[in-house]
Amino acid sequence: MPLTHDRLDFIQPTLNGPSADLESALSLAIHEHRLLPGTKLGEDELSEIYGVSRTVVRTALQSLSHSQLVDLKRNRGAFVSQPSVREAREVFEARALLEPRTANSAAERMTDAALVRLEAHIAAEHDALESGEPGKALRLSGHFHIEISRIADQATIAGFIERLVARSSLIIAIYWRRQSALCEKHAHHALVDAFRRRDGAEAEALMKSHLLDILTALDLREVKATNGSLRDILKP
Amino acid sequence: MPLTHDRLDFIQPTLNGPSADLESALSLAIHEHRLLPGTKLGEDELSEIYGVSRTVVRTALQSLSHSQLVDLKRNRGAFVSQPSVREAREVFEARALLEPRTANSAAERMTDAALVRLEAHIAAEHDALESGEPGKALRLSGHFHIEISRIADQATIAGFIERLVARSSLIIAIYWRRQSALCEKHAHHALVDAFRRRDGAEAEALMKSHLLDILTALDLREVKATNGSLRDILKP
């Protein structure tokens, strides 16, 4: 029986060294919107907090910058990324291109075990919402998409989707409009239903409209109250 | 009048520090098949060759590992990646998914300046072949695809394609069968012709068959004379 998807799903404990742990911790915080776009991530600061040397902090930050979660500016430091409106649109265009087809493939290759995993995943999302952890719920709902892409069994494309989901989390942090409630629960449930019926076409359509729903719930106008970084939005 | 595309097109001189330079140099060598998959990249070795400290070597290697050009094994070292047959198929499936549509977009947004760039690019490929630099020609022909994706003006997808092209270079290094000549010249020329006519549908079709041509010219069977790494192909 699968565990509820907790942080263990994100963090693979110390096998790749301390820097991977720190990277996971920061990634988690960003995905849960505890670290907001624009926040500066000082090296000394982090090295003190986590009790490691700047060397490993540096490694982790570089890694995060490659996955586009943080922006590394030479001689200036590391900042949580702030995708522009343009990038936001591009990310969701790319997702609309990749994910529906991937959902279709996933439906074809769906196994009972995978179905159970997805259902447990949705349950965990629900629990997180109930227990007043919206950040965790948001992270899980993003991870739901990653889980699907993995079931589709195309590691390369799954990797791209993982990047896109990560970037989407930042986009949501910046451009989400408060009034529209984040009710992915229904959409995810409908997807699982389609998967259960191995209905690829339906899953594809559902995923497509689901992504569109998210996109239209965004308020894609420049600079929503940037905290932290400053000056970068005024420069050119 | 655009310069012939030389290494300057790959290397943006020291603005991001020595590690970016080293990364570019290694990336270039890998793309030109002077460094073959499986080759070990020792840190001391590189630091001596390029006259920099291991710190910057390390940074460069990490960067390359994130773009999947090198494989970083904890406590073992860095090796030029060796994509498996399965990965090879996935990469070309992903390319078949992304690039034809991207070529279509590129045709729509094609400008005269961009056309000139592409033509110069093909000329450079030709020159490289003529002057007995097949590695350089191969690298350029890969970069041709990246150039197109940039013209399509979708940075996110262009980034994905760049990764795929890089990985394709490794795949070709491993699985290319000698007998089939690499005659991309004709395909690239046909693509430019379609672009010149702003014929998106034609460009899309051409790109699709072009990718298929490359894929079918590969000999996708496990382990073609792996040099270097060993043991990893015998382990499980």
Added chain:
DNA sequence: GCGCACAATATTGTATACAATCTGCTGCTT
């Protein structure tokens, strides 16, 4: 002679020290 254990060597991982660069302030000049 073969196989295993242990030591020697080499290579990577981490921490720390020093250098380079940027930021922000002070105080002078106009």
Added chain:
DNA sequence: AAGCAGCAGATTGTATACAATATTGTGCGC
């Protein structure tokens, strides 16, 4: 008072030293 020069502080970039780990070589026992 506004603006610029230059200095002080802080932060990042780089190099080096040390620790941990894996690989290789040697010798002992069988």
